[in-house]
Amino acid sequence: MKELIKKTEVIILQGMDYRETSRIITAFSEGFGRIKLIAKGVRNPKSRMAAALQSFVNAEIVFYKKETSEIYLVKEAEMVEFFWDIHNNLLRFNYAAVIADFLSNLVATEQVSKILYRYSLFTLHRINQGKKEDLPFILTQFLMKSASIIGFRVELEKCTACGRKGFSPHYFSNPKGGILCEKCRKSDLHAVEMSKSVYHFMKKGWEHEEAGYYQKMRTEDFREVFLLFSNWFNYHTHRTLKTLDNYIKGKPFDIYYRTIESKE
Structure with missing residues (x-):
């Protein structure tokens, strides 16, 4: 042996x-x-x-x-x-738990990625030290970039069926791996229409490390973002991130996010 x-x-x-x-x-x-x-x-x-x-x-x-x-x-x-603040603040702990859930369930055993390792560590630093109102943005950016690293990048620039750009509304298709235009929506009748705020938020998420640009996002918008990711991951891996589903269902996302809003 x-x-x-x-x-x-x-x-x-x-x-x-x-x-x-x-x-x-x-x-x-x-x-x-x-x-x-x-x-x-x-x-x-x-x-x-x-x-x-x-x-x-x-x-x-x-x-x-x-x-x-x-x-x-x-x-x-x-x-x-x-990570002291993650251990001593339930809100930060719950966001960090989604990172752990992602790495535990969506990354294959012994799949080596130094890029993903370093980005995960970087994200934990941000959750530990960042402003509480920035945490939904930080989590969204982690899900987008980490999914791309392990081979599940979402196409948000052009229609995944015809290649058209600059259209609206946008429909998110799990089988197609990104957005569809109105004309091509018939290729996936289960495609979900994205709100304008969520589409632009996710598209900009690739470009911005600073969280300030998303200030107009609402609790409902973040819930929509997390639902898109939850369905996307489930479709391609047949696995569910229970921690992410907790936010979608409003526990503890609603409670803690409203607490943050009330303090501003």
Whole structure:
């Protein structure tokens, strides 16, 4: 049985208790993609690895990689960065949970993408430090760009059937992978009409790192954006992001977003 000692930087996505003192951990790594780990004895009060293996922690780990196993044993773990505000603010935590859900469910096991790793880490920094009213924008931009990185880019520039540009209204088609014009809508009777504000918001999302331009977006607009993404991901992967669906259904999106609005 071949066993190799490997070292990589990771984002800890989630964990579950295993037996009396251990945990099974899902992490997204820079060098090996999404991996599953077992940390033996990590729940012991004297464990030196406990802090580094919490959810939403950026850590550097050393682990034993066995060719015959899908779960790798953690040998060492050292914290690189702890996202304090994500851990101590429920709103930020819930947005970060969508990032973890995306990486856990839509990225193939051990699909390596250093670009996606770095962008995910960058997004967690933004969720941790950004203004609360900017969080829906930050999440939307992550979903758009990360989907593109793993091969599910949405076409928003031209009709995916005839190639026409500069038309309105826009209909979003999951099978076609983007927008359809009025004339081509008949090629997908399930295509959904996009509101003008949502279309322009998503189109500009590729170009802007700053969130200020979206100020006219409403709660209903963000819900529409997330519903489009939820259906898009489900169509192509047959998987549902439960955390994203919570926002669509108004829990906790409505509650927290209205709290933000009331404070402005």
